Amino acid sequence: MNQKSWRISPLPGFGPAMGFTLLYVTLIVLIPLSAIFVITASLGWSDFWSVVTEPRVVASYRLSLLTALAAAGINVIFGVLVAWVLVRYRFPGKKLMDGLVDLPFALPTAVAGIALTSLYTSNGWLGRWLDPFGIQVAFTPIGITVALVFIGLPFVVRTVQPVLQSISREVEEAALSLGATPRQTFFRVILPELFPAVVTGFVLAFSRALGEYGSVVFISGNMPLKTEIAPLIIMTKLEQFDYTGAAAVALVMLSISFVLLIIINGFQTLQEQRKSRWKGAQ
Structure with a gap:
């Protein structure tokens, strides 16, 4: 039966x-x-190497990787905070805030890029307040990072939120009753449970940021060797009908992201194995 x-x-x-x-x-x-x-x-090794090691292309690799890593790191911190507020507190407008988290998913990336650019230019709503302090956001790597933070936040929030909902409050209450401070409870009880989800959210946000084009192309200014991202290099070569050159740059970006994802996922697996052994020892 x-x-x-x-x-x-x-x-x-x-x-x-x-x-x-x-x-x-x-x-x-x-x-x-x-x-x-x-x-x-179809490219020979020498032609391939000359294409992917051009100074302009190498600068775009560096900019794309650093801004993607910075944006993913920022999203991890504030994504966990947003998820915590949405799960643990009740307040007016909670459903509205919960829906706004998904807005970058639905909003066309070009619209997001135009909106962010209009906000952070020297005469924009926010840029005019930063300009007297010598802080320029639009057309700088800072602006690129801001755009990548905008499009990457939902990946962290939506990954951490269900895991946070599944954590029993009784475990926290038990830790507090045994003398643990709220900080110790968070870092020693809650965070270990959230860690795999946090790493997954980081990986998703980083991967999304690494290939982002629409929201970045407007706010970056596209200055060669300064604010030109790798996806823009690929698009430029495609517009010039240099399909092999575009494929070569894309292959390098694919290889870099693949290696980084393997490293991060391997680290996550190692942490889960350590956690399993620790529970087994108890």
């Missing part, structure tokens, strides 16, 4: 489901990515 009920499923068996899954992943992910390798293979 139990074996028969176990076999009943609203979806087809493992074989058909796995087949459709592999077909979908192949068509949507593997084939497009393999096209980058195929196009780049």
Whole structure:
């Protein structure tokens, strides 16, 4: 009886489901990515190396990576704070705030870029207050980071929020009753539970920021060697019908992001294994 009920499923068996899954992943992910390798293979090694090591291209790598890392780090801090407020407190307008978190998902990136640029230029609503202090946001790496923070915040909030909801308040109350301070309770009880979700949110925000184009292209100013991001280099080469050069730059960005994601995910797996061993020892 139990074996028969176990076999009943609203979806087809493992074989058909796995087949459709592999077909979908192949068509949507593997084939497009393999096209980058195929196009780049038409270049010789010397031509490939000369394309991907141009000073202008190298500067775009550096800018894209540093701003993406900075934006993801900022989003981790404030994303956890926003998720905490939405989960642990009740206040007027909570549902509205919860909906606003998803706004960067729905808002076209070009609209976000234009809005941020109009805000942070020297005569914008916010830029005019920063300009007397010598702080320039628009057309600088700071502006790029601001745009990437804007589009990356929902990834952290929506990753941390359900995990925070699942943490029992009884565990916190037990820690407090045993003499732990609120700070100790957060860092020793709550944060270890949130850590895998925080790392996942960081990875998602970083990956999204690394390939962002629409919201950045307006606020960056696109100055070569200063505020020119790697996706813009790719778009410029495509507009010049240099498909192999664009594919070469895209391959480097793909390789960098892939290596970083492996490192971060490996670190997350290591932390989860340590956590499992610690619980097993108890």
